[in-house]
Amino acid sequence: MSAPSLTSFSAYPIVQAPMAGGAANPRLATAVAAAGGLGFLAAGYKTPEAMYEEIRQLRDQSTHPFGVNLFMPQPRATDPSAVAVYAEQLAGEEAWYGTPLGDPEAGADDAYDAKVAILLEDPVPMVSFTFGCPSQKVLEAFRKAGTYTVVTATSVPEALAAQWAGADAVCVQGVEAGGHQGTHRDDPQLDNAGTGLLALLPQVREQVGLPLIAAGGLMRGGQIAAVLAAGADAAQLGTAFLVCPESGADPLHKRALTDPVFTRTELTRAFSGRPARTLVNRFVREHGPYAPPGYPQVHHLTAPLRKAAAAGGDPQGMALWAGQGHRLAREVSAGRLMELLIEELHAAREAGA
Known part of the structure; x- marks a missing residue:
């Protein structure tokens, strides 16, 4: 059975990014789809049961196609002693927020196998993968189930690996993107060596024959036109939708995107142990230079601190994920934003x- 065309999933080549942590929810995906885009749910950091419940809610609200994003399991290559040293450095944060650090060994696979099993038993239209490439066996199983598969790539070799494994499409992520860089292998020696979207996209287009979704710093319809002209078949936007009322992002996070207090973004390991683009705040300045490579151990370690900062109304201790174009965010409904982009x-x- 041949896969459907990427452009058949929505009226317009606009994809709402699967932002993990609560921002991408059924309400946002429904609104984007109703306006002619492709909505996405984020299964990352959720239990398999919570993922399935969101899928059920979305199906109750919408009959449009949608996607679900999965995080790939991470190799056990982290030095526990480095994470322990970082935990000691965060002792002051424990005292400040009045909460203990999380357990760094809370799990490294994000319940990947269980989520795959659910999505194969009750298939959804599209599934995308971040932090690696699934096996040929898994991708073939999704193909047989009628699910379109997308693998995130940040380089030509990663995109070629996705094509070789049998993915239906590649999401080409430029270094401008907010949140985590979706690299297949976390190599500290490559920190800050990422490629911009408009430089990366044509390189991938020349060597990979699959449909491409462009992601990274896109906030305006003119930018969408630019990446389509550069070889993409669709554009994926995350930060642009983050401030919409339908987004599940924390209100402090939404306000910070256009707050002049936050002047720039930076790739940092401070919150999760993996490079992720965030607004630069106190936590990033104080801990970013010392954060070890260690995902998801560092993510689990800092999770209670980030939750306490949000509960206490303190954006200086939160992970304020944001793409480089965050100042172009428009506080309008998702439907209205889609109209403007179109x-x-x-x-x-x-x-x-």
Whole structure:
């Protein structure tokens, strides 16, 4: 059975990014799909049961196609002593927020096998993968189930690996993207060596024959037109949808995206042990230079601190994931944002023609 076309999933080539941590929820995905885009749910950090419940809710609200994103299991390559040293450094944060650090050994596979089993038993239209590439066996099983598969890649070799394994499409992520870099292998020697989207996209297009979804810093319809012209079949936006009322992001996080207090973004390991782009706040400045490579151990370690900071109304201790274009965020509904993006896309195409 041949896979459907990527462009058949939505009226417009606009994908709402699967932002883990609560931002991407059934309400946001429903609103995006109703306006002609492709909505996504994020299974990362959720239990298999919670993932299934969100899928059920989305199906109750919408008949449009949608996607679910999975995190790949991570290798056990972290030095426990380095994580322990980082935990000692965070002792002051424990005292400040009045909460103990989390257990760094709370799990490294994000219940991947259980989530795959659920999605194969009760298939969804699309499944994407981050932090690695599934096996040929898994991708073939999804193909037989009628599910379209997408693998996130941050380099040409990663995109080629996805094609070789049998993915239906590749999400090409530029270094401008907010949140985690979806690298297949976390190599500290490559920190800050990522490639910008408009430089990476044509390189992947020349060597990979699969449909491409472009992601990284996209906030306007003109940028969507640019990546489509550069070889993408669709554009994925995350930060642009983060401030919408339908988004499940914390209100402090939403306000911070356009708050002049936060002047720039940075790739940091401070919150999770993996490079992720966030607004630079006190936590990043004080702990980023010392955070070890150690995902998801560091993520589990800092989770209670981040939760306590949010509960206490302190954005200086939160992970404020944001793409480089965050200042272009528009506080409008997801449906209205889709209308604006579509208008800008059409205008850019007409100007180009």
